[in-house]
Every structure is written in C-alpha cells, then in structure tokens.
Amino acid sequence: MKEEIHRLSCYVENKPGVLARIVGLISGRGYNIQTLSVGPTEDGTVSRMKMDVLGDDRVIEQIIRQLRNQVNVIEVMSRRKGS
Secondary structure (H helix, E strand, C coil), X not given: CCCEEEXXXXXXXXXXXXHHHHHHHHHCCCCCEEEEEEEEXXXXXXXXXXXXXXXXXXXXXXXXXXXXXXXXXXXXXEEECCC
C-alpha cells in the first residue's frame, strides 16, 4: 500500500492533558505527525485539532479507531491531503 499524507481533524474536549495524550498515542506507535494545529472552537469547552499524518490506509484507519476510543475525543474525520 502506498503511504500518503492524511489530514485528521478531531474535535476534543478542551481539558488539560488531552493534546499530550493524543500526540503520545500517535507517536508512541511509531507514526510521525507532519503538522499539528490546535485551537478553540466557538464553544470554549471544545478544541479542534488538525494533524497531517503519513501512512497507508490501514495505518490511518488504525489511528482513527484508537483516537475514537479516547474518552476526551468527540469526533474524528480524515481525508487524503490534496483531495
């Protein structure tokens, strides 16, 4: 399978430690985050994270499943970068 950059967009609870847990989840499994952007939404209790991750479809699906299992993650969306 071909590795491509995928943009992962996550809505997460705006609480201390959430960013560290998510980054640790991805990097701890040996995947590299190419870019990372985090900011609050209009609802101050929710933040949006945008990450570009290099991997094939199987790897990205695994990361998405693991993110969705995190307590503080509200929603996860993915698309190939450039699509």
